[in-house]
Every structure is written in structure tokens, then in C-alpha cells.
Amino acid sequence: MTPDGISIPVGPRGWHRDALLSRPGYDEPEADLYMKDDVGGNVGRARFQALCQALRPDLLRFAFWLSRDLALAEDVVQETMLRAWKARDSLKSESAAKPWFLTIIRREYARTFERKRLVTVDVDELIAREEPMLAAAHDQDLAELRAALFKLPEEYREPLVLQVLMGYSTAEIAAELGLTTGAVLTRLFRARKQLRVLCGEDTSMDPEETSSEVARKDPAP
Amino acid sequence: MTDCAQYRRAMLADPQAASPELAEHLAHCPECAAYRERLLRFEGRLTRALRIDVQAAHEPAQVPPMRVRRNGWLAMAASLVIALLVGTLWLGAPHASLAADVVAHMAGEPEAWARSPLPAPNLAPVLAEAHMRLRPDAGTVSYAQSCLFRGHHVPHLVVQTDMGPVTVMVLVHEPVAATRMFDEGGYRGTIVPVPGHGSIAVLVKGEEGDLAQVESVAARVKEAIVWTG
Numbered sequence: 001m002t003p004d005g006i007s008i009p010v011g012p013r014g015w016h017r018d019a020l021l022s023r024p025g026y027d028e029p030e031a032d033l034y035m036k037d038d039v040g041g042n043v044g045r046a047r048f049q050a051l052c053q054a055l056r057p058d059l060l061r062f063a064f065w066l067s068r069d070l071a072l073a074e075d076v077v078q079e080t081m082l083r084a085w086k087a088r089d090s091l092k093s094e095s096a097a098k099p100w101f102l103t104i105i106r107r108e109y110a111r112t113f114e115r116k117r118l119v120t121v122d123v124d125e126l127i128a129r130e131e132p133m134l135a136a137a138h139d140q141d142l143a144e145l146r147a148a149l150f151k152l153p154e155e156y157r158e159p160l161v162l163q164v165l166m167g168y169s170t171a172e173i174a175a176e177l178g179l180t181t182g183a184v185l186t187r188l189f190r191a192r193k194q195l196r197v198l199c200g201e202d203t204s205m206d207p208e209e210t211s212s213e214v215a216r217k218d219p220a221p
Numbered sequence: 222m223t224d225c226a227q228y229r230r231a232m233l234a235d236p237q238a239a240s241p242e243l244a245e246h247l248a249h250c251p252e253c254a255a256y257r258e259r260l261l262r263f264e265g266r267l268t269r270a271l272r273i274d275v276q277a278a279h280e281p282a283q284v285p286p287m288r289v290r291r292n293g294w295l296a297m298a299a300s301l302v303i304a305l306l307v308g309t310l311w312l313g314a315p316h317a318s319l320a321a322d323v324v325a326h327m328a329g330e331p332e333a334w335a336r337s338p339l340p341a342p343n344l345a346p347v348l349a350e351a352h353m354r355l356r357p358d359a360g361t362v363s364y365a366q367s368c369l370f371r372g373h374h375v376p377h378l379v380v381q382t383d384m385g386p387v388t389v390m391v392l393v394h395e396p397v398a399a400t401r402m403f404d405e406g407g408y409r410g411t412i413v414p415v416p417g418h419g420s421i422a423v424l425v426k427g428e429e430g431d432l433a434q435v436e437s438v439a440a441r442v443k444e445a446i447v448w449t450g
């Protein structure tokens with residue numbers, strides 16, 4: 001670990017958290033916030049806690065598929081919850097909580113990525129490191145599919161996770177990622193197409209891309 | 222008019238896509254119907270693959286180191302609140318795995334959301350297998366099946382309520398320490414402890430109801446169960 005505690009991009013589980021929490025300039029919660037909350041009673045806090053508890057598994061899954069790194073995902077979700085708690089007044093309705101948290105996670109992940117200047121890591125290394133998470137009891141196919149997901153470029157993996165795991169519509173994904181719906185559909189199309197090839201599926205009936213889809217720049221794998 | 226290539230492109234981008242044009246093509250194209258079938262099977266595997274077991278990932282959270290500053294005691298109090306808040310979240314989290322299994326089970330029984338009342342003779346054996354009866358105030362049961370869940374046969378019921386169909390799974394073999402809420406994979410629900418009889422999971426699809434309503438239904442169903450063994 002370097003003296004500033006923030007420059008270790010990848011390492012054994014646990015380093016990320018230490019690095020993240022000991023980084024300089026961490027914004028401590030404002031004490032006034034909690035005093036007000038105490039005066040107002042514990043209902044808001046309990047409700048927020050229940051909300052976090054309900055959403056956490058999916059948030060952690062989303063962060064994991066985003067980062068392909070469980071330790072980093074845990075850090076990002078932890079930081080997200082702290083930030084969300086501080087900004088809870090901006091959440092107007094519980095039904096909007098999940099997209100609200102997901103947006104914070106994406107920003108937090110981007111911040112972490114930028115701050116740590118994460119190096120590019122070999123996908124096979126990532127797969128080996130996260131093997132316990134990717135393994136699926138009695139289902140080798142599932143483990144292989146997870147490994148294939150690791151190999152998808154982030155540009156394809158993220159919209160796919162938002163659609164399949166989070167139940168986002170194409171328009172919602174477009175809004176979250178700042179893309180057009182056409183671009184989202186192209187990415188989803190390519191994501192499944194690549195995934196099916198990686199998994200050895202019969203792709204003989206899969207369609208080819210249209211010329212307009214091909215015209216959209218393919219991110220480097 | 223949608224052709225095969227357009228249909229399959231649409232399916233690859235979103236296998237749940239539905240439009241009159243796509244439906245019309247599907248109705249007249251057995252090849253695309255077979256293609257869709259295979260794609261949906263793949264989609265089911267994809268969904269399960271993405272739903273990693275996060276139980277192993279739960280550890281007590283750590284809070285940021287505190288700096289001494291002017292309102293030091295306030296900061297300390299605030300940090301303590303954060304520690305308690307986040308720590309409690311992590312401690313409660315292992316139950317999410319049970320929730321994930323309940324949600325995964327839902328995907329396998331799409332027909333369960335039928336709305337017509339279930340004849341009493343069909344309901345009684347399912348309940349009897351779990352040594353229980355259900356008083357009428359639980360609501361109208363429209364689906365009952367004895368399902369294999371984590372190695373045990375458990376009653377899987379759908380009860381019609383003001384907020385629409387609600388799934389109830391009676392998990393006699395799954396004791397939980399406290400009520401847990403979850404919002405996973407398009408389902409919202411709660412798992413409620415039933416002292417001496419494991420727990421019950423109550424959930425609704427998507428945004429059909431808020432968690433407070435689900436809690437209320439869970440309490441009503443729990444009260445309506447009569448244990449016979």
C-alpha cells in the first residue's frame with residue numbers, strides 16, 4: 001500500500017476498503033443532520049435502513065457486474081449508502097429509490113475508477129480471482145456463462161445488467177447511460193450476440209447487424 | 222411488415238419485447254417461434270447467472286476514520302449513528318439469500334398469477350402437507366402448489382388482495398430471526414418469522430405495491446394460518 005493509501009488498483013480483498021476509507025479529504029457526515037434527525041424521531045432512519053436492506057443485494061450485484069471485483073463492489077455500495085444517507089432528502093419517493101441508488105453507484109464507481117487509476121487487468125485473472133462468486137453449485141453452464149459475462153466489454157455488460165437484473169426498460173437505460181434508445185438496443189443486441197458465441201450457443205439463426213448498427217462504433221473489448 | 226431478421230434482432234436486443242408487429246410475425250413464423258423459445262431459455266440462464274449469491278459477500282461495514290474538529294463530539298455521535306446504521310444493514314443481509322431463492326422460484330411458475338379462485342378441494346391437500354389450514358380472512362386463494370424449495374416441499378400460494386395477486390410461500394424449514402424486506406429481480410416482498418414454524422415469504426411483482434402494503438398483507442396472512450401439527 002502506498003503512503004497516501006489510494007493508489008493500489010487491484011489487490012487482495014480488503015485493501016480496497018482500507019484504501020477507500022483512509023483516503024484524504026473524506027467528507028465526514030454533518031453532525032447537524034443527525035441532531036435534526038434525532039429531534040424528528042427515528043422513523044425516517046428506520047425506514048431508510050429498511051430500504052437499504054431491501055435493495056442491497058441487487059445493488060451489490062449491480063456493482064459487482066460493473067466492476068467485476070467483489071471487494072471493490074462492496075466498497076462502492078458501502079460508500080453509496082453513506083452518500084445516500086447524507087442526501088436522503090433528495091429522495092422524494094421510495095418507489096424511485098432503486099434508480100436513485102443505481103445512479104449513485106455508477107457515479108461512485110466512476111469516481112473510484114478515476115481516483116485509483118485502475119489498471120487494465122487480464123480478464124482471465126479477474127475470473128480466477130472471483131472464482132468463488134462465479135461458481136454455481138451443480139451448474140457448470142452457469143459458471144461458464146458468468147465467466148463469459150466477465151469477458152463482455154463494459155459498454156455492453158452494463159446495459160445488459162440494467163435490463164436483465166434491474167428490469168430497466170430501453171428508455172430507462174438510455175436515460176441512465178445518456179444514450180439514445182437506438183444505441184442502447186444496439187449494445188443489447190451485441191451483448192447477447194457476443195455472449196451466445198462465448199457460451200457456444202447455436203448462433204446459426206442469429207441475425208447479422210444492420211448497416212446502421214455496424215456504423216455505430218464498437219467499443220474495444 | 223416485420224421479417225425474420227428484424228424479429229430476431231428485436232428479440233436479441235430485448236427478448237421481452239412485445240408489439241403488434243412482432244406478435245403478428247411470431248404467429249406466422251414457426252422458425253422464429255422456435256428461435257424465441259431457445260432465446261428465452263438462454264435468457265432464463267442469463268438471469269440466474271447475473272443473480273450471484275451475495276451472501277458470501279456480507280461483512281460488517283467499516284466507517285470512515287474520524288477527524289478531530291470543532292464539533293468533535295457531534296461528529297463522533299454522527300459517526301456512531303452511521304456505524305450502527307450500516308453495521309445493522311450488513312448484519313441483516315444474510316437473509317437476502319433466502320429472498321433471492323424465493324424470487325428465483327417465482328420465475329419458474331409464471332402461471333401462478335392466475336386470478337380465478339381455487340376450488341377448496343385443490344387447496345386443502347397443499348396446506349395439509351405443511352400441517353396448516355388457512356382461515357378465509359387471509360383472502361381468496363387463486364393458486365396453490367406444493368413446491369420443492371431448498372429440499373423441502375412448501376406451500377406456494379397466490380392470494381388475491383386489494384393490491385392485486387400476492388404470493389405467499391410458507392417456509393416451515395426456514396427460520397429467520399427478524400422480518401426482512403427485499404426488492405430483488407422485479408419482486409418486492411418481506412420474509413416474516415413465524416415462531417416455531419419457520420417463516421413466511423410474501424411478495425408482489427414489480428411496482429404493484431409498496432413495501433408497507435406487503436407488510437400489512439403478510440401480517441394478515443400470518444394471523445390467518447392455523448397450525449395443525
